[in-house]
Amino acid sequence: xxxxxxxxxxxxxKKFGNLVAVNRASFEVNHGEIVxxxxxxxxxxxxxxxxxxxxxxxxxxxxxxxxxxxxxWLPHKIxxxxxxxxxxxxxxxxxxxxxxxxxxxxxxxxxxxxxxxKVDQVIKVCDLVDIRKxxxxxxxxxxxxxxxxxxxxxxxxxxLLLDEAGAGLNATELAAFMDLIxxxxxxxxxxxxxxxxxxxxxxxxxQQIVVLDSGEIIASGTPxxxxxxVRVIEAYLGKRAxxxxxx
Amino acid sequence: xxxxxxxxPRNILILIGVGIALAIPLMFNASQYxxxxxxxxxxxxxxxxxxxxxxGMAGQLDLAAAAYLGLxxxxxxxLLIRWNITPWVGMFLGGLVATALAMxxxxxxxxFKVKELWYALSSxxxxxxxxxxxxMWNEVGGPTEKxxxxxxxxxxSLRFNNYMPYYYIMLIILVVVLLVNRWIxxxxxxxxxxxxxEDEDAVEVLGVNSQSSKLKALAIYAFICGVVGGIFASxxxxxxxxxxxxxxxxxxxxxxxxxxxxxxYGPALAAIIMVSFREILRASLGSQLAGLYLAVYAIILIVVxxxxxxxxxxxxxxxxxxxxxxxxxxxxxxxxxxxxx
Amino acid sequence: xxxxxxxxxxTGILMGAIYALIALGLSIVFGxxxxxxxxxxxxxxxxxxxxxxxxxALAWDAVATPLITAPLMFLFGxxxxxxxxxxxxxQMYVVQLxxxxxxxxxxxxxxxxxxxxxxxxxxxxxIQGNIQIAGFEILTSRLFSAVVSLIFIAGMxxxxxxxxxxxxxxxxxxxxxxxxLMGVNYHKxxxxxxAIGSSITALAGGLVMSFQQTDPVGxxxxxxxxxxxxxxxxxxxxxxxxxxxxxxxxxxxLTVSFFDPRSRLLGVYAIFILVLWLRPRGLFxxx
Numbered sequence: 001x002x003x004x005x006x007x008x009x010x011x012x013x014k015k016f017g018n019l020v021a022v023n024r025a026s027f028e029v030n031h032g033e034i035v036x037x038x039x040x041x042x043x044x045x046x047x048x049x050x051x052x053x054x055x056x057x058x059x060x061x062x063x064x065x066x067x068x069x070x071x072x073w074l075p076h077k078i079x080x081x082x083x084x085x086x087x088x089x090x091x092x093x094x095x096x097x098x099x100x101x102x103x104x105x106x107x108x109x110x111x112x113x114x115x116x117x118k119v120d121q122v123i124k125v126c127d128l129v130d131i132r133k134x135x136x137x138x139x140x141x142x143x144x145x146x147x148x149x150x151x152x153x154x155x156x157x158x159x160l161l162l163d164e165a166g167a168g169l170n171a172t173e174l175a176a177f178m179d180l181i182x183x184x185x186x187x188x189x190x191x192x193x194x195x196x197x198x199x200x201x202x203x204x205x206x207q208q209i210v211v212l213d214s215g216e217i218i219a220s221g222t223p224x225x226x227x228x229x230v231r232v233i234e235a236y237l238g239k240r241a242x243x244x245x246x247x
Numbered sequence: 248x249x250x251x252x253x254x255x256p257r258n259i260l261i262l263i264g265v266g267i268a269l270a271i272p273l274m275f276n277a278s279q280y281x282x283x284x285x286x287x288x289x290x291x292x293x294x295x296x297x298x299x300x301x302x303g304m305a306g307q308l309d310l311a312a313a314a315y316l317g318l319x320x321x322x323x324x325x326l327l328i329r330w331n332i333t334p335w336v337g338m339f340l341g342g343l344v345a346t347a348l349a350m351x352x353x354x355x356x357x358x359f360k361v362k363e364l365w366y367a368l369s370s371x372x373x374x375x376x377x378x379x380x381x382x383m384w385n386e387v388g389g390p391t392e393k394x395x396x397x398x399x400x401x402x403x404s405l406r407f408n409n410y411m412p413y414y415y416i417m418l419i420i421l422v423v424v425l426l427v428n429r430w431i432x433x434x435x436x437x438x439x440x441x442x443x444x445e446d447e448d449a450v451e452v453l454g455v456n457s458q459s460s461k462l463k464a465l466a467i468y469a470f471i472c473g474v475v476g477g478i479f480a481s482x483x484x485x486x487x488x489x490x491x492x493x494x495x496x497x498x499x500x501x502x503x504x505x506x507x508x509x510x511x512y513g514p515a516l517a518a519i520i521m522v523s524f525r526e527i528l529r530a531s532l533g534s535q536l537a538g539l540y541l542a543v544y545a546i547i548l549i550v551v552x553x554x555x556x557x558x559x560x561x562x563x564x565x566x567x568x569x570x571x572x573x574x575x576x577x578x579x580x581x582x583x584x585x586x587x588x
Numbered sequence: 589x590x591x592x593x594x595x596x597x598x599t600g601i602l603m604g605a606i607y608a609l610i611a612l613g614l615s616i617v618f619g620x621x622x623x624x625x626x627x628x629x630x631x632x633x634x635x636x637x638x639x640x641x642x643x644x645a646l647a648w649d650a651v652a653t654p655l656i657t658a659p660l661m662f663l664f665g666x667x668x669x670x671x672x673x674x675x676x677x678x679q680m681y682v683v684q685l686x687x688x689x690x691x692x693x694x695x696x697x698x699x700x701x702x703x704x705x706x707x708x709x710x711x712x713x714x715i716q717g718n719i720q721i722a723g724f725e726i727l728t729s730r731l732f733s734a735v736v737s738l739i740f741i742a743g744m745x746x747x748x749x750x751x752x753x754x755x756x757x758x759x760x761x762x763x764x765x766x767x768x769l770m771g772v773n774y775h776k777x778x779x780x781x782x783a784i785g786s787s788i789t790a791l792a793g794g795l796v797m798s799f800q801q802t803d804p805v806g807x808x809x810x811x812x813x814x815x816x817x818x819x820x821x822x823x824x825x826x827x828x829x830x831x832x833x834x835x836x837x838x839x840x841x842l843t844v845s846f847f848d849p850r851s852r853l854l855g856v857y858a859i860f861i862l863v864l865w866l867r868p869r870g871l872f873x874x875x
Binding site for chain 1: 435446
């Protein structure tokens with residue numbers, strides 16, 4: 001079965017003045033996969049996400065999504081094509097209610113006549129029924145993360161980028177979040193690419209892991225392969241840890 | 248449809264408001280001064296409500312209302328003076344001219360993601376620039392007033408000798424603008440604008456084309472200001488570059504802000520209260536030191552902005568909610584009484 | 589025509605230095621405190637009126653009036669800060685806008701009340717008259733004002749970069765929340781900053797009064813000029829402010845020479861818009 005990857009990033013480079021944040025990064029994501037993007041702080045993961053989702057313009061490289069070259073596309077066009085994302089620091093619509101927030105996303109595919117059904121559906125799936133009328137600025141972190149996910153989900157994406165969506169959640173919240181992602185992945189066939197520090201989430205969810213360090217992709221493979229990869233350990237814990245391990 | 252639901256405090260208030268608004272000319276037509284006051288109040292209410300679309304909903308601090316108003320005025324006036332085209336048509340064309348300028352300015356500005364402050368400043372400067380331009384353009388503007396002819400039919404040239412017709416025309420326009428506000432607010436555009444006002448990048452990744460949304464809001468707002476400009480010229484009976492008045496622009500923006508950004512009736516309510524207040528101040532203090540009433544007015548504006556920054560509308564909403572609960576209790580109590588008998 | 593152009597350029601350079609001074613006050617308030625004072629131009633207008641009042645009452649030269657008006661405007665700045673600005677710092681941006689616009693209306697109406705609508709000017713200045721250099725006329729008052737402006741800006745640059753107090757002020761431009769969490773009393777620093785910005789307008793006002801008159805609506809013009817200079821210069825560079833001031837001054841001057849005196853603001857506005865579109869950071873800006 002030869003199917004094109006849903007996302008194909010080739011030699012992506014993003015510079016800020018003289019600082020090279022992402023250096024010739026290449027990786028692929030297949031339909032229906034959950035791919036994890038990990039790496040030490042400052043490795044360039046969010047920059048990579050921003051470049052893919054259209055918020056940054058890369059200096060070099062190409063991004064192919066669903067077979068189309070979206071490298072210089074504006075974010076809203078990319079969303080129309082089927083990719084949406086959440087943000088590392090939740091960027092809620094502070095003064096809007098949960099329901100209205102989701103509605104904004106739902107308008108991506110629906111119009112005034114049938115948008116309400118979609119809104120109701122997403123609110124149910126993301127377990128936001130109790131707080132649907134509450135204003136975002138009154139919500140706690142876990143709820144805000146759900147809202148971020150919900151509004152991105154409402155755009156009916158075929159691929160979702162989650163940027164550190166698991167950060168700051170306690171064990172119960174994390175488990176629920178992971179279940180939700182699994183469900184969306186299996187039932188709605190949504191492909192996921194998640195930037196994560198929470199290893200439990202990465203190891204538990206991802207079929208493929210891509211490791212970024214100082215702007216470069218240093219490894220990619222299954223969770224098992226990655227956890228045994230010398231370069232990865234080096235990146236996280238330094239050369240001495242590898243040395244100690246080999247003793 | 249539960250008949251009881253219709254008779255809630257909000258609707259009752261609206262009904263009373265409409266009733267008063269309709270009755271005013273009949274009560275006060277004797278005093279042209281009061282009529283002019285009321286018409287001025289309506290004028291500001293319309294402009295502030297139009298501003299709500301670009302300012303309250305889209306979150307863009309536009310200070311160019313007078314620019315669009317003035318353009319509409321000059322278009323209408325010039326068309327009437329030179330080619331005897333009725334202001335009914337002229338207004339509409341004036342709106343289009345204003346919109347054209349708005350697009351010209353807005354397109355690059357929004358495209359380059361000019362931040363809040365700079366948009367406010369450049370829109371404010373636009374008013375000053377237009378005033379200079381029209382001062383120099385002697386055929387159409389120039390330093391002296393260009394008077395609008397009365398012609399044979401007051402309804403054709405929109406030049407009445409009392410304010411009542413103007414009042415009713417403005418009232419109708421206000422209702423239309425409020426309805427437009429409402430329609431936008433609950434439409435896809437409205438939600439996009441509200442979200443865009445909160446976080447432009449976040450909204451883009453949800454599929455909202457922020458530039459085109461902003462331009463749409465700007466176009467509607469500029470069009471309304473341009474149309475109103477036409478009536479403005481008709482009321483005053485002349486056109487003059489002083490119509491490009493930065494103070495007026497700023498006042499409209501402040502009314503939009505203290506009314507409650509995004510609330511449909513907020514700016515109109517603020518306009519009604521504040522402008523009435525201002526004119527009453529002008530009447531009582533204006534004959535003394537010129538500028539005194541403005542000073543008092545400015546202080547009131549500052550105080551409201553400082554202590555009630557979310558605007559008057561949230562207060563009204565709270566009041567309405569309380570009234571609502573009280574109302575429900577009242578009717579429920581009644582039904583309980585009836586049942587227990 | 590070349591002569592007109594050169595004369596225009598010379599005038600423009602001199603005026604530009606003064607505009608840079610006015611913009612300096614704004615740059616300090618906006619750059620350090622991130623406060624948008626829409627009424628800045630009207631601060632200048634008020635300063636000019638105060639200079640008029642002091643100069644008339646004491647028969648002083650316009651350029652000497654800042655000795656009194658600067659402390660007055662300093663005080664005014666402190667009062668304005670605590671009454672109005674301080675409360676707006678933690679609120680939505682629109683509140684600051686609304687408040688300073690309200691302040692603008694207030695200042696104009698107060699000027700109208702006290703001094704009425706006709707323009708006011710001071711008569712006696714020891715720097716009246718003009719100098720002839722290579723056949724071009726230069727108003728001594730303008731030359732003097734320009735020089736004083738440049739000296740002051742240079743002094744300010746020294747203060748900001750070399751003295752402890754100046755660097756502390758620049759440091760206070762960091763995260764407001766973090767600063768206060770660490771116990772820094774930002775209120776006082778900000779009040780001081782705002783007051784300094786305000787007293788700079790007093791100096792500029794005094795200088796300008798030596799060759800111009802003042803009226804209640806002058807604030808609009810000075811407001812546009814200072815924001816245009818600031819936009820062109822960007823934040824963080826005082827030499828940049830001078831260059832930007834000169835560019836704006838020259839453009840204004842040439843517009844007046846070659847078009848219509850009434851069009852003076854058009855050229856400035858054109859620059860303003862172009863800068864915002866093409867180089868929002870300003871020519872020399874760091875942010």
